[in-house]
Amino acid sequence: MRSLFTKPALTVLPGQVVSGIASRVQTLRVRQGRLWITVEGISHDYWLSAGDTFTTLPRRLTVIEAGRDESRIEIVSSALAGHSENAGRQAGGALDIAPHRGRVVQAARHVQGQLLNLTPPMRQIDSCRSMQKIIRSRDFTAERPWGALDIARMNGITTRLHWTDTPYQWHVNDGEEVFAVLDGTVDMHFREAGLEKIAVLQAGDVFFAGTGCEHVAHPRGPARILVVEKEGSV
DSSP, X not given: OOOSOOSSEEEEOTTOEEEEEBSSOEEXXXXXXXXXXXXXXXXXXXXXXXXXXXXXXXXXXXXXXXXXXXXXXXXXXXXXXXXXXXXXXXXXXXXXXXXXXXXXXXXXXXXXXXXXXXXXXXXXXXXXXXXXXXXXXXXXXXXXXXXXEEEEEETTEEEEEEEESSOOOOEEOSSOEEEEEEESOEEEEEEEXXXXXXXXXXXXXXXEEXXXXXXXXXXXXXXXXXXXXXXXXX
């Protein structure tokens, strides 16, 4: 496995994934773009934007993926290097290096039930947890029209990604429904006061069907739709 952070700067193209092992503790400073970072042995994944910094762990596999835009990273030696090596020899717990806005990086370790702060703490940016899912909706194609990928079930509500290239059928859901077009174009037919109406939904548009709303979706070619509704609904 190659060392990833041997140069003072790193450019990651849109959607590109790079991985490697840092030979020592280093600070990554995002100068441009948005990045997803995961580190071997750390249960958290992180999203970093321009201005964020992140401290790598030595001899741990680090995986970086760029978002939709080209990302540029400045790589500098971390002032925490010596402290992190010392903390690594402490008993118990696991080192957790967290990214932060600005130029100061916090490193913390649970040692014998106490939290040891190696630098002044700063506000931690939001991060994904260990049960995250990353779904590229445009890469999903079902085996049959209206086939679905189950994403989540939360308190009786399902979130599913559908692929289709043919119309559905007129129906009334058992409760409310959120219908979000992620890719393609969909003609949403619905009845209001006995009259049939049509709304053209492009990628990014959302149709809300209230309880009792009769409707049917007609895609114009292949389409991918995120549907949030009561579990078991038609």
